[in-house]
Amino acid sequence: MKFLTLILRSLFRSKRRTILTVLSLAVSVFLIALLQSLLGTMDSLTTSTASGMRFVVQDKASFTNVIPQSYANYLRQQPEIEQFTAFQWFGGEYKDPKNFFANFAVDPETYLQVYREEANLPSIPPSQVRDFIRDGNACCVGKTLADKYGWKLGDVVPLRSSIFNITLRLNIRIIFKGQRNSDEMFLAFNIKQLQEAVPWMKGRVGAFTVRAKNPSDIPRLCDRIDRHFANSAQETLSITENAFNLNMIKMLGDFSTMVHSISGAVLVAILIVTANTMAMAIRERTTQISTMRAIGFSSGQILSLLMAEGLLLSLMGSGLGIALAMCAASLAANVAGQLLPWMADFIITGETLLLCVLLTLGLGLLSTFIPAYRASRRPITEGLRAL
Amino acid sequence: MATGDISVRLRNLAKSYWRGTLEIPVLTGIDLDIPRGGYYALMGPSGSGKTTLLNLIAGIDRPSGGELEVCGHALNRLDDDELAIWRSRKVGFIFQNYNLVPVLNAYENVELPLLLADLGRAERRRRVLRALELVNLTDRMHNYPRQLSGGQEQRVAIARAIVHDPELIVADEPTGALDARNAEEALILLEHLNQELGKTIVLVTHDPKAAQHARFQIHLEKGVLDRTVEVHDRPELPRILPGPEGA
Numbered sequence: 001m002k003f004l005t006l007i008l009r010s011l012f013r014s015k016r017r018t019i020l021t022v023l024s025l026a027v028s029v030f031l032i033a034l035l036q037s038l039l040g041t042m043d044s045l046t047t048s049t050a051s052g053m054r055f056v057v058q059d060k061a062s063f064t065n066v067i068p069q070s071y072a073n074y075l076r077q078q079p080e081i082e083q084f085t086a087f088q089w090f091g092g093e094y095k096d097p098k099n100f101f102a103n104f105a106v107d108p109e110t111y112l113q114v115y116r117e118e119a120n121l122p123s124i125p126p127s128q129v130r131d132f133i134r135d136g137n138a139c140c141v142g143k144t145l146a147d148k149y150g151w152k153l154g155d156v157v158p159l160r161s162s163i164f165n166i167t168l169r170l171n172i173r174i175i176f177k178g179q180r181n182s183d184e185m186f187l188a189f190n191i192k193q194l195q196e197a198v199p200w201m202k203g204r205v206g207a208f209t210v211r212a213k214n215p216s217d218i219p220r221l222c223d224r225i226d227r228h229f230a231n232s233a234q235e236t237l238s239i240t241e242n243a244f245n246l247n248m249i250k251m252l253g254d255f256s257t258m259v260h261s262i263s264g265a266v267l268v269a270i271l272i273v274t275a276n277t278m279a280m281a282i283r284e285r286t287t288q289i290s291t292m293r294a295i296g297f298s299s300g301q302i303l304s305l306l307m308a309e310g311l312l313l314s315l316m317g318s319g320l321g322i323a324l325a326m327c328a329a330s331l332a333a334n335v336a337g338q339l340l341p342w343m344a345d346f347i348i349t350g351e352t353l354l355l356c357v358l359l360t361l362g363l364g365l366l367s368t369f370i371p372a373y374r375a376s377r378r379p380i381t382e383g384l385r386a387l
Numbered sequence: 388m389a390t391g392d393i394s395v396r397l398r399n400l401a402k403s404y405w406r407g408t409l410e411i412p413v414l415t416g417i418d419l420d421i422p423r424g425g426y427y428a429l430m431g432p433s434g435s436g437k438t439t440l441l442n443l444i445a446g447i448d449r450p451s452g453g454e455l456e457v458c459g460h461a462l463n464r465l466d467d468d469e470l471a472i473w474r475s476r477k478v479g480f481i482f483q484n485y486n487l488v489p490v491l492n493a494y495e496n497v498e499l500p501l502l503l504a505d506l507g508r509a510e511r512r513r514r515v516l517r518a519l520e521l522v523n524l525t526d527r528m529h530n531y532p533r534q535l536s537g538g539q540e541q542r543v544a545i546a547r548a549i550v551h552d553p554e555l556i557v558a559d560e561p562t563g564a565l566d567a568r569n570a571e572e573a574l575i576l577l578e579h580l581n582q583e584l585g586k587t588i589v590l591v592t593h594d595p596k597a598a599q600h601a602r603f604q605i606h607l608e609k610g611v612l613d614r615t616v617e618v619h620d621r622p623e624l625p626r627i628l629p630g631p632e633g634a
Contacts, residue, residue, distance in 0.1 A: 002502050009490035291486040294447050295547070296475020296503045298468050380447040384482070 025317020033325035088206035092159035140174035142184025290383025310368025479548030538569030
């Protein structure tokens with residue numbers, strides 16, 4: 001502790017340079033924390049426990065194609081299947097194209113069973129469930145979404161889809177409180193409405209979500225279903241829900257590689273900046289360091305003092321970057337979460353925080369060690385001459 | 388002289404530098420005894436090896452050959468860490484350009500050598516204030532080097548050199564960057580430290596007037612000890628410093 005004053009004063013010897021370096025570090029940590037968290041949030045979509053119980057039966061060529069609703073007959077005969085539901089992406093907008101959120105046409109009788117964890121089924125009053133099933137114009141919405149637009153039970157929501165070129169007027173029968181914010185950013189309505197309004201959707205659905213009794217049965221079921229519909233007019237592709245979500249994410253490109261590449265590039269760049277700063281800060285103190293060694297500071301003590309400066313610099317940058325990233329994550333969850341439901345769960349996890357702190361500590365050590373080691377080993381007489 | 392009375396004992400001391408395979412001798416066959424409490428000025432033309440000799444005596448450079456015993460320790464036998472500890476206890480340094488740490492104020496600069504000792508904050512403060520009092524700079528202890536004149540900076544450097552009560556003070560051209568008045572003040576202060584506190588002082592200087600303050604002048608020529616001259620007619624200074632236990 002008695003060296004703390006010396007370390008701090010030396011660190012802020014050139015205030016402008018130190019502040020600029022801290023800001024550079026903070027921006028880098030900010031970027032890495034956000035990108036890694038984004039990756040983590042997307043990964044969580046593909047690793048949910050409830051999703052592990054389900055798989056999706058879709059058109060083999062593309063999940064944007066529809067498949068016959070009659071395929072349900074075969075699914076119904078499979079003893080390993082607990083329940084399944086049909087769904088179709090509607091892509092509706094509420095009043096204005098800006099008011100975009102996830103909305104699906106579903107089979108109301110089975111939807112809440114298949115997605116009982118996400119919809120928190122036990123918490124929904126049975127009368128609301130009954131209304132949702134009986135009312136052909138019914139819809140259910142998540143609480144976060146309802147709060148955003150000020151919807152209440154019984155309100156009518158006009159939803160216009162540019163995909164199907166129709167506008168549906170839906171009665172809110174359920175407002176559910178999900179387990180995660182992202183679960184509450186959905187609206188689901190009766191698929192019959194869509195099939196009645198759009199002739200080519202009659203007898204067709206986008207895909208089926210199937211809930212197996214046992215997750216270990218899923219590979220066998222997928223294989224059996226796809227073999228059954230092989231060589232039919234529309235072959236199927238059955239994949240786990242996690243894999244299905246992953247496919248949707250893959251539409252954004254190889255995001256994971258991109259994030260890791262950007263993070264790596266940012267790290268290398270900031271390593272060079274920090275190493276340069278520390279090298280300059282140490283080089284211009286050559287005489288001071290030699291004087292300190294002359295009066296009795298050992299090489300090890302000098303090395304420790306300089307390393308402490310580097311670590312402190314990194315920790316300040318890291319702390320500021322993490323604080324900024326947490327503010328940005330909170331903002332992103334509120335703003336972007338309204339457009340992309342999965343973004344509503346966007347947070348900087350403890351794991352990411354730890355990664356950022358460890359990365360910056362490593363950065364501090366790596367960028368300081370070489371100039372500090374050389375300064376601590378330089379002959380004292382040589383350093384004293386370097387005035 | 389008995390061994391215990393000798394502060395610096397050099398026998399056949401040599402120092403060479405190597406430029407590739409070419410050996411460049413700087414000091415050759417130096418034999419010298421400096422008694423405890425002695426005040427010696429090393430003199431000679433540029434390149435005569437006086438700063439190299441001072442560096443060897445101060446333990447910040449290693450000899451190429453010979454024996455080097457300072458303050459009772461054979462410096463050749465100490466490793467780098469042991470040598471650092473030895474310097475922190477036995478030697479006080481005064482440099483031509485003061486070499487104060489610019490980000491520390493006068494008090495903190497003087498305190499620097501004490502951070503290496505196992506002392507509490509209160510004891511460190513007592514010693515720092517005493518050292519600043521000796522150089523008459525207590526009122527400027529919160530000033531940073533850039534806020535001090537050259538003479539004041541050198542007095543802070545002298546306070547830093549004596550704060551840990553070393554046996555030996557080495558000074559390399561301590562008046563080289565000072566005007567005549569401040570140079571004289573610094574030299575008189577060193578003389579007081581020698582006469583009243585019994586510090587052994589080895590000083591490197593070009594300036595014959597500065598060398599007149601020492602008791603002996605050692606002249607070096609091309610790396611060889613040329614002659615040692617005793618300085619006569621040194622005025623006896625009035626006692627102005629507190630006793631050695633005060634430092």
